[in-house]
Amino acid sequence: MSADQFNAQVLDPSFLPSTANYSWEAIGTLTFEGIDQPANLYGRVYSDASNSGNGLWSGALTFAAGAVVIDGPLPIGDAVAAVTVATVGAISGTKAASDYLKSQGVQYTLRAKTSGNFPVFRFGSALPSGTQFLNAGDIWKIGQTVQFNFATGRQYRYPQSQLDAWGVQFVPEFRGTRPQIMLTEKMKIWQYIHLYDALPAGNKVPW
Amino acid sequence: MEIKLNKEISFDLFKKLEFIDKLSRLLRLNFESKSFGESIHSFCIVLNSLDPEMGIGQDFDTGVVIYKKYIKSKKYLELHFKLNHHQIKNAVSETGILEIVKNGLQSALNQINDLSIASFDIEMLYREFSTVVNHYLSSEVKTNPPIFIYEAHNSVEFESVEDMDEIVFWEIIEQSKDERDSYQNQIQILIEKLCFLDEESIIGFEYTLRTILEKSAHYNILAASRIMHGVVSNDHFLYLRCRLILEGKEFYFSVIDNPQIIVDSEISGIEYSGEEVLSIADLAFIKKFGETTDKDLPRSIAGGYLNYDEMELIKGDIWEEEELSSKYPRLWNYYHT
Numbered sequence: 312m313s314a315d316q317f318n319a320q321v322l323d324p325s326f327l328p329s330t331a332n333y334s335w336e337a338i339g340t341l342t343f344e345g346i347d348q349p350a351n352l353y354g355r356v357y358s359d360a361s362n363s364g365n366g367l368w369s370g371a372l373t374f375a376a377g378a379v380v381i382d383g384p385l386p387i388g389d390a391v392a393a394v395t396v397a398t399v400g401a402i403s404g405t406k407a408a409s410d411y412l413k414s415q416g417v418q419y420t421l422r423a424k425t426s427g428n429f430p431v432f433r434f435g436s437a438l439p440s441g442t443q444f445l446n447a448g449d450i451w452k453i454g455q456t457v458q459f460n461f462a463t464g465r466q467y468r469y470p471q472s473q474l475d476a477w478g479v480q481f482v483p484e485f486r487g488t489r490p491q492i493m494l495t496e497k498m499k500i501w502q503y504i505h506l507y508d509a510l511p512a513g514n515k516v517p518w
Numbered sequence: 519m520e521i522k523l524n525k526e527i528s529f530d531l532f533k534k535l536e537f538i539d540k541l542s543r544l545l546r547l548n549f550e551s552k553s554f555g556e557s558i559h560s561f562c563i564v565l566n567s568l569d570p571e572m573g574i575g576q577d578f579d580t581g582v583v584i585y586k587k588y589i590k591s592k593k594y595l596e597l598h599f600k601l602n603h604h605q606i607k608n609a610v611s612e613t614g615i616l617e618i619v620k621n622g623l624q625s626a627l628n629q630i631n632d633l634s635i636a637s638f639d640i641e642m643l644y645r646e647f648s649t650v651v652n653h654y655l656s657s658e659v660k661t662n663p664p665i666f667i668y669e670a671h672n673s674v675e676f677e678s679v680e681d682m683d684e685i686v687f688w689e690i691i692e693q694s695k696d697e698r699d700s701y702q703n704q705i706q707i708l709i710e711k712l713c714f715l716d717e718e719s720i721i722g723f724e725y726t727l728r729t730i731l732e733k734s735a736h737y738n739i740l741a742a743s744r745i746m747h748g749v750v751s752n753d754h755f756l757y758l759r760c761r762l763i764l765e766g767k768e769f770y771f772s773v774i775d776n777p778q779i780i781v782d783s784e785i786s787g788i789e790y791s792g793e794e795v796l797s798i799a800d801l802a803f804i805k806k807f808g809e810t811t812d813k814d815l816p817r818s819i820a821g822g823y824l825n826y827d828e829m830e831l832i833k834g835d836i837w838e839e840e841e842l843s844s845k846y847p848r849l850w851n852y853y854h855t
Contacts, residue, residue, distance in 0.1 A: 427666025435832035506659035
C-alpha cells in the first residue's frame with residue numbers, strides 16, 4: 312500500500328464512531344513477536360462531546376508488520392517479526408484539531424555519511440559524553456518532523472551546516488500524519504534499544 | 519574553494535550512492551587550491567533523490583533546483599537539485615549515475631542567475647567538476663574517505679548575542695495567542711508579525727527563543743512528556759516545549775514549576791507538538807527579504823549560540839519512573855485513567 316492509500320484509509324469518514332464521549336483510551340498496543348512487549352502507548356483520544364457530528368478525524372490505524380519494517384529500514388534483520396499497531400480512536404471535535412492531526416510529516420533517521428567517531432549526547436550534559444564509532448550508513452539519531460516540504464522532497468528541520476558538523480545525512484523513512492510518524496518513531500527507537508541495549512548516539516533523552 | 523557534495527536521498531538509494539562520499543573527498547582535494555571567482559569561497563551541493571512515494575507522488579526531472587542559498591558575507595553557495603529517482607534507480611554503474619549527476623549540475627548551475635553573484639565562473643567550475651569526475655571514474659584506486667572525527671564547536675559568547683528583550687518576545691507571543699483561532703493559525707500570525715520587524719530583531723527573536731526553550735529543559739517537563747506520550751524522544755521533548763511557549767509567558771513558567779496545569783490547557787488534548795515554532799524566524803526572514811536574499815538565515819546564525827539539538831543543561835529534580843503517579847497525580851490520572 313502506498314502512503315497516500317494508507318492515509319486515505321485512515322482519514323476515511325466511515326471510521327467515525329457512532330458515539331462521542333470525551334474519554335481516554337490507549338491508542339496503541341505494540342506487539343513484537345519474540346520480543347518483550349513494551350508498555351502500552353497512550354495518547355489523547357477524544358471526540359465531539361456535543362454529538363454535533365463535527366468529528367472530522369478518526370482512525371483505526373493498523374500498521375501491517377511489513378509496512379513499518381519495509382518503510383523504515385532498520386538493522387533488524389529477520390529477528391524482528393511482526394509489528395502490529397492497532398490504534399483505535401476518534402480524535403478531534405474541531406477543524407483546527409483535525410488540520411493539526413492531518414498535517415503530514417516524516418519519520419527520519421540521521422545516518423553516518425562516512426565511518427568515524429560521532430558525538431554521543433547525554434541528557435543533562437552540557438558537553439558530549441564521548442564519541443561512538445559508526446560505520447557509514449549506521450543510525451546516529453531517530454526522529455520525526457513536519458518540517459519537510461513534500462512538494463520538493465526537502466527537509467528544513469536541520470540546516471545543512473549542522474548535518475555537516477555532525478557528519479550525518481538526513482534520510483526520510485516513513486511518511487504519515489503526526490500520530491503515524493510519532494508511532495513509527497517510537498517503534499524504531501524501541502527496536503534499536505532492543506537490538507543494541509542503548510539509545511542511538513544522537514538521541515539524548517532517556518527513554 | 520571549499521566544495522562539499524552531499525546527498526538527501528531515500529533509503530532505497532543509500533547503498534547505491536555511497537560512492538558519492540569518495541567522489542566528494544576527491545573533489546575537495548582538487549578544488550581546495552582553485553578559485554572560481556571572488557564571490558564564492560565555499561560551495562555545498564546537495565543531490566536530492568527521493569522515492570516519489572515520499573513526496574507528491576511524482577518524480578522530478580534531473581537538475582530541477584529545489585533550494586539555493588547564497589550568503590554574501592560568508593561567500594557561501596548552497597545548491598540543492600533533483601536527480602530523477604527512476605533514472606538513478608535504473609542506472610547500472612557509477613559511470614551512469616555520474617553522467618546523471620553531471621547533467622543535473624549543469625542544468626542547476628544555469629538556474630542561479632537570480633542570486634546575483636558578482637564574480638563566479640560557473641563554466642570553469644563545471645569543467646573542473648567534470649574533469650574530477652572523469653578522473654574518479656578512470657582511477658583504479660578509489661580510497662575511502664578518511665575516518666570522520668566529530669569536533670565540538672565553541673558556542674558564541676552570550677555577551678556578543680543581540681537577542682530580543684524577553685518582554686518584547688513574550689508580548690509578540692501573547693498578541694498572537696489573543697488573535698489565533700488555532701495553533702497553526704498562531705504560527706502564521708507570528709510569521710506575519712515578525713515580518714514587520716527589522717533584520718536584527720528577527721534574528722534576535724531566534725536567539726531569545728533558544729534561551730527561553732532552554733529554561734524548560736526541566737525534569738518536570740520531561741515527566742509531563744513521559745506521562746502524556748508514554749515514552750519520550752528528543753524530538754517529542756523539544757516539540758512539546760515549543761508548544762508550551764505558544765501559550766504565553768505566565769503559562770510557560772508556571773508549567774515548568776507545576777506541569778499538572780497542562781490538564782487545564784488546550785495542550786491537554788492532542789495538539790502538543792509545536793515543532794513549527796522552530797522555523798518561525800527563518801520563514802519570516804524569507805518572507806521579508808525573499809527566497810533569494812543573500813543574508814544568512816536566523817537559525818543558521820543562532821545555531822552556534824544555543825543548539826537545542828545538542829547540549830542542554832537539565833534543571834530540576836530527577837525522578838524515578840515509579841514516582842510519576844504520586845509526584846504528578848493530577849496529570850497522571852488525567853492521562854492514565
